[in-house]
Amino acid sequence: MIRSDIIREIAPILRDQLVVCNIGLPSQEMHLIDDNAANFYMLGTMGLSSSIGLGLALSQPKTVISIDGDGSVLTNFGTLPTIANNVADNFILLIVDNGSYGSTGDQPTYAGKKTSLTAVAKACGCETVVECQAEETGKVLQAAIDSKKMTIIVAKCESGNIKVPVITMDPVTIRDRFMGAVKA
C-alpha cells in the first residue's frame, strides 16, 4: 500500500474529525478523495502539520488528527518533545511513514534507513506511540479516536504517488471554512 491507499481507506473515519493535512501530496490526495470543510490543507510550510494540529487540539475540545509524513516530522523534529510535554488527549498525530520525500520525487529519508520515528517519539516522552503496517492504519486510527488518549501513530507504507491536481482553493477560504467546522 502507498500513502494514497491509506488515505482512501481511512477517509470514512476522518470524515467526522478535524484533519490537518500535511503540505503537498497528502493535502492534494485528501482534497481529491474527500474534500470537506473539516480538512485544513497546508499549501506551504513543510513540517508544521503536527504543530498546527497540537495548537488546535489544545485550544478546543474536538478531536484533531494531523496527517504528517516522515520527511516532515524530520524537518520539525522539535515538535515531538513539545507534543509529549503538552498532552492533549483529543490529538492524534498520524505519521504516514513511507521512508521518502514523496512530494518531491521520492528521495529517501533517514526514517527509511536507520532512524525509527517510533523510537524517537517514545524517547521524547510521548506515552502512546503505535507503529503499524499500512493495512492496519484504519483499525489503529479508530482505536486511537475511541481511546481519547493522545496517540502518535507511525503507519509504515511503501513509497509511491498517484497523479493528483494541485489545490487551487484560496487559503483564506480554506481557513475560513475550516474555522466554521471547528465551531460547528
Add this chain to the structure above:
Amino acid sequence: MDISKQIVDDFVANDISFVTTVPCKQLAGVIEEVDSRPEIYHIPSNKEDEGMGLCAGAFMGGKRPAIIMQNTAIGVTINTLVTLTQFYRMPLPMLISYRGELKEPVACQAEMAVHTKALLNQLNIPTYHFHHREDAQELDAILKYTFMCNKPVAILTDATFWGGY
C-alpha cells in the same frame, strides 16, 4: 509597575490566552510572568517556526495567540510567516527582543540586528520599536490593531527598553 507585568496585563486584557516562547536573556522576566498567569496557556517551543504553527492552530481553535522570541528568529521564520501566517491571514503579535542594539555586549547579535528591520519591512510586517519605557503604553493599541487586521505584527524591544543587561 514592573514592565513584564504591564506587558502581560495587556496580553490578558486583549484576551490573549495562548502564548509560545523561545527564550532570550532579555525576555526572561516576561516569560516568567506569562508562565505565572492562569489565563494563559504557556507552551514553550523548540524553534520559532514550530511556535508559529502552534499559534496558527490555536487561532483556528478560537484562541488569541502570541509569540515571544528573539530577533534572530526572523531569520528562522520567514517561510512560515509568509506561507502560513500571512498567506492564510492570521493575526500574530510577536514580542521580540531586539538584540544587537545599543548596550549589546555580544558582537554577533549586531549582525542580525542590522537586518531585522529591513527583513520585517521587506515582508510588509507592521513593526513597532520600544526603546523607552513609556513606548510600552502603545502595546494595548498594537494588540488591538493586530487582531483587527489579521496580520503578524512585530514589537521590537531593545536593551535600553529593558534597562540594559
